[in-house]
Amino acid sequence: MRSAAGKILEAESPDITGMHRGACPALAAPMQTGDGLLVRLRPAGGALTISQFRQLVSAAARHGNGILEITARGNLQIRGLETGSVGPLAAEIDAAGIIVPEGVAIEMSPLHGVDADEIADAADMEAELRSKLGDLLSSPHLAPKLSILIDGGGEFSLSALVADIRIAAQPAGQWLVSIAGDDAGATPLALGNADATVNAVGDLLQMLITRGRRARARDIDAAILRAHYPQIDSIRSTCSAQRKSSFVGVTRLGNGSTVFGVRLKFGQARAADLLSFLTSAESAGAREIRLAPDRGFFVIGLAETAMLTIQKVAVDHGFSVTANEPTEQIAACAGAGACASAFYDTRALANQLIDQIPALFDGSLKLHLSGCAKGCAHRRAALAIVGSAVGYDFIVNGLAADRPAARIAGERIDFAIERLARLIKDKRGASESSADCLKRLGPNGLAEALQQE
Known part of the structure; x- marks a missing residue:
C-alpha cells in the first residue's frame, strides 16, 4: 500500500549508534525518530487529486503530530505517528484511493502527461517496469533506498538528482539507461526502445539482488557491466538540454497552460496551513497536485486569472513562491x-x-x-x-x-x-x-x- 570566546572544543566523531540513515520508512516499516514514528510514501506517479491530498493531510493530522514534509526527492513524509496510529493512517490512505506502489519507489518528471514539451511520458515507462519487473522491484534483497528515476524531458529538469538507475527519454522513441550518478556523472549502459530498456533495467536489478541489500549500482564491477551491456563503450553520455532549474512560481507551458509551483520552506508544513491553502486552490480551479523534487509541489488546473491571489495565499501560509530565495x-x-x-x-x-x-x-x-x-x-x-x-x-x-x-x-x-x-x-x-x-x-x-x- 498504498527526522565565544571562540574556543573550539575537541572535535570528535559523533556517536550515531542506533540510527538508521539508510533505512526507508515505508507505511509497512515506519522509522522511529525523535518525535515518534515517521513514514515516507510516494503516490503512484507522484500525483494526487486535490481531494486525495486533502484527505491525506487530514489523516496525518489525526494520526500524527500534524507536520508533513516533502523531501528533496519529492516524497511525502508524515511525522509524529505512534504504533497504534500507523494502521488507521494506512486505512484512510487506502480509502482515499491513493495508490502507493509496492517495492522500489520510482521517481519521474513531475509534469509527466501535462508538459507538451516532454519527449515521452515517464508514467508509461513506469507502468512498463511495474508490469514486467514487479517481482524484481519488490525483492527484499534490494537496498532499501535504491533509487530509480525516469526523466521524460520537458520544462523541468531532474538532472541534479542522483540515482542508482536513470532512464532518460531520447528522440525517436529511444531511452538511455545509465547508473550511479546525476545526469552529467552517471555511466551510460544502454540505448534502445522501451522493451530493450525494460530488459536492461531487469538485468541491473538481478545483479543487485544477487549482491544483497547493501549493494548499490555503483558497486557493480565494470567488467561485469561490459559483459552485460555491449554498448557501454560506444554510448556517449548525453546530458539533458538546459531546462528551468527552479519549479516555484508561475510557469507557462508549451501548450499555453500554466502551472504553479510551491515550495515548503525547509520542506515542512503544518497540516492546517496545507488544508487552508488547498481549499483556496480548489476554489480557483485546481484539480491536481504533483509532488516535485526539492521539497514542493505543482498545482495543476488553476485559472490563470487566479494566479496572483493564490500566490498571496501561499505566502500567507508560509510557503515559498519565489525562485532562488535563501531558504x-x-x-x-x-x-x-x-x-x-x-x-x-x-x-x-x-x-x-x-x-x-x-x-x-x-x-x-x-x-x-x-x-x-x-x-x-x-x-x-x-x-x-x-x-x-x-x-x-x-x-x-x-x-x-x-x-x-x-x-x-x-x-x-x-x-x-x-x-x-x-x-x-x-x-x-x-x-x-x-x-x-x-x-x-x-x-x-x-x-x-x-x-x-
Whole structure:
C-alpha cells in the first residue's frame, strides 16, 4: 500500500549508534525518530487529486503530530505517528484511493502527461517496469533506498538528482539507461526502445539482488557491466538540454497552460496551513497536485486569472513562491521543539544566518542544518552545522556524522556566526562563490576563522 570566546572544543566523531540513515520508512516499516514514528510514501506517479491530498493531510493530522514534509526527492513524509496510529493512517490512505506502489519507489518528471514539451511520458515507462519487473522491484534483497528515476524531458529538469538507475527519454522513441550518478556523472549502459530498456533495467536489478541489500549500482564491477551491456563503450553520455532549474512560481507551458509551483520552506508544513491553502486552490480551479523534487509541489488546473491571489495565499501560509530565495539553499531538519533528538532549533538558526550572512546565500551552496548527527534533511553539503550535547559541529563538504572541522560550545553560536560572516566577507575572492571560497579554505581555514578573537 498504498527526522565565544571562540574556543573550539575537541572535535570528535559523533556517536550515531542506533540510527538508521539508510533505512526507508515505508507505511509497512515506519522509522522511529525523535518525535515518534515517521513514514515516507510516494503516490503512484507522484500525483494526487486535490481531494486525495486533502484527505491525506487530514489523516496525518489525526494520526500524527500534524507536520508533513516533502523531501528533496519529492516524497511525502508524515511525522509524529505512534504504533497504534500507523494502521488507521494506512486505512484512510487506502480509502482515499491513493495508490502507493509496492517495492522500489520510482521517481519521474513531475509534469509527466501535462508538459507538451516532454519527449515521452515517464508514467508509461513506469507502468512498463511495474508490469514486467514487479517481482524484481519488490525483492527484499534490494537496498532499501535504491533509487530509480525516469526523466521524460520537458520544462523541468531532474538532472541534479542522483540515482542508482536513470532512464532518460531520447528522440525517436529511444531511452538511455545509465547508473550511479546525476545526469552529467552517471555511466551510460544502454540505448534502445522501451522493451530493450525494460530488459536492461531487469538485468541491473538481478545483479543487485544477487549482491544483497547493501549493494548499490555503483558497486557493480565494470567488467561485469561490459559483459552485460555491449554498448557501454560506444554510448556517449548525453546530458539533458538546459531546462528551468527552479519549479516555484508561475510557469507557462508549451501548450499555453500554466502551472504553479510551491515550495515548503525547509520542506515542512503544518497540516492546517496545507488544508487552508488547498481549499483556496480548489476554489480557483485546481484539480491536481504533483509532488516535485526539492521539497514542493505543482498545482495543476488553476485559472490563470487566479494566479496572483493564490500566490498571496501561499505566502500567507508560509510557503515559498519565489525562485532562488535563501531558504531554497538550506536543508533543515525538524529541529528542537519538533524532534526530541534535535539539540537546537534549526529554523531559528536558519533565519539568523539569512539575516546576518546574506552573502553566504549566493546560490552556489547547500547549507545543511541538522539538529543531530543523523542528518535526516540532507546528505552531503558544502557546509553543515550539526547539533550535539555540547554545542554545534561545523563540517565542510561532508555528512552530518563526519568528524567536524570545529566544535563550538552552545552559548558561543552567535560568536561563530559573526566569525563566519567575516570569513565570507574578507576571504572570498572578487569572482569567487561562497561554495568555492569554503572549499578553498577547507576545514582548517574554517576552524581558524571560528577561533579568531
